[in-house]
Amino acid sequence: MPCLPSLYRGRFAPSPTGPLHFGSLVAAVGSYLEAKTRGGEWRVRMEDLDRPRVAPGAAEAILRALEAFGFEWDAEVVYQSRRQDAYHAALHLLEARGALYACACSRREIADSALRGIEGPVYPGTCRRGVARSRRPRALRVRTHPEPVAFDDAIQGFVEQRLERDVGDFVVYRADHSYAYQLAVVVDDALQGITDVVRGADLLASTPRQIHLQRLLGLPTPRYAHLPVAVNAAGEKLSKQTRAAPVDATRGPALLVAALAFLGQCPPAALARADVGTVWQWARSHWRLERVPRKPAAPAYMGTGSPL
Numbered sequence: 001m002p003c004l005p006s007l008y009r010g011r012f013a014p015s016p017t018g019p020l021h022f023g024s025l026v027a028a029v030g031s032y033l034e035a036k037t038r039g040g041e042w043r044v045r046m047e048d049l050d051r052p053r054v055a056p057g058a059a060e061a062i063l064r065a066l067e068a069f070g071f072e073w074d075a076e077v078v079y080q081s082r083r084q085d086a087y088h089a090a091l092h093l094l095e096a097r098g099a100l101y102a103c104a105c106s107r108r109e110i111a112d113s114a115l116r117g118i119e120g121p122v123y124p125g126t127c128r129r130g131v132a133r134s135r136r137p138r139a140l141r142v143r144t145h146p147e148p149v150a151f152d153d154a155i156q157g158f159v160e161q162r163l164e165r166d167v168g169d170f171v172v173y174r175a176d177h178s179y180a181y182q183l184a185v186v187v188d189d190a191l192q193g194i195t196d197v198v199r200g201a202d203l204l205a206s207t208p209r210q211i212h213l214q215r216l217l218g219l220p221t222p223r224y225a226h227l228p229v230a231v232n233a234a235g236e237k238l239s240k241q242t243r244a245a246p247v248d249a250t251r252g253p254a255l256l257v258a259a260l261a262f263l264g265q266c267p268p269a270a271l272a273r274a275d276v277g278t279v280w281q282w283a284r285s286h287w288r289l290e291r292v293p294r295k296p297a298a299p300a301y302m303g304t305g306s307p308l
Contacts, residue, residue, distance in 0.1 A: 016046055028069075195222055196225070
């Protein structure tokens with residue numbers, strides 16, 4: 001397999017479906033500090049490929065919020081919506097290597113005939129041997145295999161999946177003629193030279209699929225570290241769908257301190273009354289990835305005893 005570059009390069013890749021919330025701030029803080037304390041670069045990528053879910057003005061609002069919180073990125077912001085040619089080329093390469101096939105199955109058909117996997121119905125391989133003449137192809141799927149795909153996560157530990165059993169052949173080009181997240185993120189990480197992916201544990205189950213695609217495409221596999229996901233009082237991941245409140249940049253120091261506390265860094269309470277620059281100075285001096293809790297999710301607290 002191709003080797004990773006020697007320079008550490010991390011990234012923060014939000015989906016602009018709404019404003020920056022505390023859960024996204026946690027991911028940004030973790031990925032930023034791990035990059036900067038390693039003497040590396042930190043980049044920002046807008047994952048705006050799912051156009052119906054993109055909120056007008058959200059990308060710009062996220063960037064303004066990051067700037068207000070004192071983040072500095074090391075290259076021009078990348079937008080997935082402008083990289084269609086790269087995803088198209090990756091699809092053609094997968095096809096040339098015999099890794100793709102057309103699928104005519106609807107979601108309902110799959111749900112009616114599939115076993116339950118780690119993230120929903122496991123595709124049973126109905127169209128692996130070809131689409132019936134009476135059917136019209138809807139999507140393109142990648143072939144999986146029964147052998148395990150495993151990796152060591154820097155926070156969550158050893159992770160292993162058998163994709164054929166746990167996920168099934170998965171979609172990389174959808175019925176609405178758009179490229180699937182799994183393909184786009186693999187192509188983007190490679191083109192940006194990302195060596196280390198620090199992100200939320202809600203994406204932990206996606207990582208074996210991405211490693212499978214990296215191997216098929218002959219791309220290097222980054223090192224992974226999956227941070228705990230911030231959840232609300234009902235145990236739901238903070239997101240636009242769960243009505244997570246936007247972060248208030250005027251409370252920058254207090255929110256950064258809350259994010260550091262959530263990530264197990266034990267910042268002094270008085271730091272919340274300092275300025276943003278002082279918070280970052282403390283954070284760079286004290287950041288330790290090994291202190292991050294090894295759990296997939298945790299309530300988001302502001303240090304007041306009540307959840308966000």
